[in-house]
Amino acid sequence: MANSDTWLFQIRITVSPEAAAILRGDPQCMHPALRDVLRRHDASLTCQFDAFSDYVNEAERLGPEKYPLYQWTRETIENPEKKARYLRSFTVYVDGDEVYPREIADLLQTELSALAGAAGIERVVKFDSNPANNPQPPKREA
Template sequence: MTSQWQYQVRFDVTDATTAESVRRGVRDRALAPLFDILAEHRAVPKCQFDAFAEYVAAAEEHGVENDPLYAWTKTTIDDPAKKDKYLKSFTLYVDEREVYAKEIADALEADLQPFAATRLISRISKYDTNPANNPQPPQPTSS
């Protein structure tokens, strides 16, 4: 039986230097094994800060008046402490998809565990698309 929900795997790296290398796809000696595992899963890391910044730029281009998530996202990327946090956080896209089957997420999560043991990765998280398990976007305020 397959799950009705889709999943996503994210990970955080331990330091800013590593984060910058992952963002740029630098396959140095320390990161080559990580990139090899990601390639085996057809997974590509997307920096959370970069995703937020792209979202804000697109919203500003198309209009923010009916976008309740814009204000939260803009505040997040403008906050130096949150910027530091999200620059070290990566969402994994598999076959260019943001969410994927549980079996794919489980295998990816398992193969990333050794990197947590070596402290290259400080945290691995798996999320599902079940709305009951996820925060919902802020509701627009009435004028």
């Protein structure tokens, strides 16, 4: 069994509705301290709602049967309550990657948590890539 050092990690932040509107609309207008943290780590933010919408659009263009999470994702973005939540949730990408080593994730978590409140950040969460800790795609029927 792999130990926790073999897993990769991801940081997600939840921001205020006002901060979400800025980050989705004109990321250059984000809080300067947030911009500094991201720049220091060659990191960027992706709105989870936008990522889900892109996934659904791609699946519909290329064939939903090739996308195991298509139905769940489509239902999620069409649900007003979930849409509101995911519009405020952003994934931190580092060097273009959505998962990265623990050391980077720990630094980002610490630095972003220090900005809570001032930069519109309400919550900072670290996830790992261990399948036992994360929901898995539904099994596809043959």
